[in-house]
Amino acid sequence: MAQVKKEDVRNAILEATLSLVREHGYINTTMVQIARRAGISNANIYIYFSSKLEVFFSVYEMWLQDQVAQLEVRVKAAEAPRDQLHILLEGLLRELPAADNGFSNNLIQAISTAGSGEHDSRLVIWLRQRIELLIKSAMPHMRADAARRKRFVQFLVMTFDGCAVNHHFGSELRIDKKTIADLVEIFDKS
Template identity: 35%
Template sequence: MPQVKKAGMREAILAASFDLFCRKGYTATTMSEIARAAGMTVANLYVYFDSKLLIFYEIYTPWLQEKVQTLRESVEKFPTPRLRLKRIIVGLWGDIPAADYSFANSLIEALASAPKDTQKPNNLLEQCEIIVTEMILDSLPPERAHLASNRLLSHVLWMAHDGFAINCRIGDTRDLEAIATLMTDLLLGPEDAEDTAPRARKKPARSRKPVVQQAVS
C-alpha cells in the first residue's frame, strides 16, 4: 500500500533543505543530512522527492520568483530610464546573488553536478527572462527597444548573474556601481555625452606668406 504523504513532512523537508543549502551549499548537502534534519529516514524522504535536485528546485523556484518580483517593484520607483536600468543591473548581479548567504550559488552547483543531459525540472529561467525583458523595455526609450525585444539581452544578463553568484559566494565582487554605470552607458549612451566626448584639437592657423608681385615688364 502506498504511503500517505503529509503536508507537514513535506514542509519540514523544504525547511531543512533550505537551511542546509544556504549554510553548506548544494553539493556538500546530502540526502541523509536532509532526512536527519527533517526528522525522518532517507527511505521516507524519497517518498516525497525522487532526487536532491527536485528538492532544490521546489525551494529555489519560489525564492527566485519572489526576488525578481521585489526587484521589479523597486525598479518601478525610479524616475528615469538610466536609474531604472542601473537598478536592474545591481539587482541581478548584486542583490540576488548576495541574498540568503549566496543561495543563488547553489543553483550553479546543482546544475554543474547534474548528470549530462539532465532536464531542468521547470522553465524558471525562461520565466525570469520574460520578466526582466519587460523591465528593460519599460526602461528603454523607444528608439532603443530593439536591444531587448528578442530576450537575448535578458538571457545574457542571467548568464552573467551566474558568474556574479559564484564570485559573491567567495567574496570576489568588484565595483558593482561602476559596472552598472558601464552597462547603462552601453544601452543608453554615456550620460552628458557631449561634455565627455573628446574634442578635436584646433589646428594652429597657418601663417600666410606675403604674396610677391612680379614686376610687369
C-alpha cells in the same frame, strides 16, 4: 496501500533543505542530513522528490521568485527608465548574487553536478520572462525589437550566473557600483 503525501512533511523537507544549503552549500548537503533535519526517514523524501536536485530546485525556485518579486517592486517604483535600468542591473548583477551569503551560487553547484537530462529549464525560462518585462520598461527603445531584447535578456542571465560564481572569489571579481553605472551608460538609449 499507496502512500499519502502530506503538505507538512513536504514543507519540512523544503525548510530543512533551505537551512542546510545555507549552512553547508548544495554539494555538502546530503539527503540523509535533509531527512534528519526534517524529522523523517531518508526513504520518505523520495515519496515527495525524485532526487536531491529536485528538492533543491523547489527550494531555489521559491527563493528566486521572492528575490525577483522584491526587485520588480523596486524597478517599477522608479519613474525614469534610466533609473529602472540602474536598479535592475544593480539587483541582478550585485545584490542577487550576494543575497543570503551567495545563495544563488548553489544553483550553479547543483547544475554542474547533475547528469544529463536532470535539468529543469522551467525556472530559467521564468527568469528570462520576468527580466524581459522589466527591460521593456527600463529600455523603451527595445520594446519593438523582440529579437534584440531576448538577446539582451540572455546576456543578463548569463552575466548573473557569472556574478553568482564570482561572488565567492572575493570583491576583486565582483561587479562594483562604478561598473553598474558604466553599463547603464552603455545600454541606456532614453
